Amino acid sequence: MISYFQQHQSQILSWLGWHARLSALPLLFGLILALPLGWLARRYRWAYPPLVGIAGLLYTIPSLALFIVLPGILKTKILDPTNVVVALTIYTVALLVRVVADGLAAVPEDVLQAATAMGYRGFGRLVRVELPIAVPVIGAGLRVAAVSNVSLVSVSALIGVPELGQLFTNGFQLAYQTPILLGIVLSVLLALAFDTAIQLFTRALTPWRRAVRPA
């Protein structure tokens, strides 16, 4: 497996790079979209069922189907990586809208009252009090989304998008196990890297959680 990697190093590293980008960009876009939507679902009670319901519906669409239908809607070429990014952004938003809404809802009422009494209100209170307290919940949701994105990206190899999934399709066509195993290992490592990065980021954003933890 290692010699296979060395022989095809530049190709595999380029696929790894694409794989990382195709998994990371949807996380970023998904989070940016899910924050206001989740806030909306939390702030206005009537908005919760439709937003979370639509998110649930979107989540039921199989990824291969979405990769194939999106070019028809976006007028992109079927091989265009944009399709993968848009498809995975849809899944990420679908997963995170509920997580953000529930995370904000879990902020204790007395904390809100204390913040209000200290002069925080509106947007300032949201950004400086409510969101930071919801960070662990949102981080947990992001971790699930990241791991599933890494796995879903490889499905797009079936339509020919260049990423680690190419190791699977190549191995399948050659009936050769080595590239497949290498692809599985690299993709699990990538998922692990995302998972660890998000965990570290969550920790860095919530220093008070470490401060109060009893010895």
Added chain:
Amino acid sequence: MAKGGAAGMIVTDVANWLSDPANWTGQNGVPTRLLQHLQYSLVALVIAAVIAIPLGLLIGHTRRGTFAVVAIANSFRALPTVGLLTFFYILISPHIHGTGNASYFIPSEIVLILLAIPSMLSNTYAGIENVDPGVKDAAAGMGMRGSQVLWRVELPNALPLIFSGVRSSFLQVIATATVTAYVGLGGLGRYLIDGLAQQDYPQMASGAVLVAVLALLVDLLLALVQRYAVSRGVTGRYRRPAAPVERITAEAAA
């Protein structure tokens, strides 16, 4: 035949393809493919449930091996579907001789089962573990034995989460069963894979729509079953429903 095309055309493409009677008969007709898809998915779901749910009940009830189970279930999620599928196909199919589709069917089912286990396992275990300890104490205080507590108290209370697990597993199996067409299995995925090979966009788009509709209908059906299977004392449907226990937050917490 239209290739790619504008947003409105996809609807026309799919409508034309679906209204063509030729696509509704024979080996490659929609009814046959739909039934195959359901068959592959159900076989995998049932086998996975037989493994995952009793194991989850046992682990949740005894609280033994929870760490190992959570770790294994989470690492399963990181495994790439296509990688597993091609891996098992190349591993198994050379050893299967004879006619029929066993050389595609067996590796595909193994992957589907492996993917269906984590959600059901971790949701069952979490559902049992999250039952209010006071409720269990009360049950024990009323003279129930361990197994009675499990079947008559813990299980009914854990049902909403267990159902969520079954629903997400089923969705995942239906989605992945589409991908198994790549190694040669039937089902609705054939339209996607064959359509791609033949540059036949209407066929691909129609296959995609059919899979999405199937996934949606199955999820709705299970939601309906859940509504009637879960005790109203647990869901609180007498009053205004409290914050619903849902699969995504449950997965995030697992």
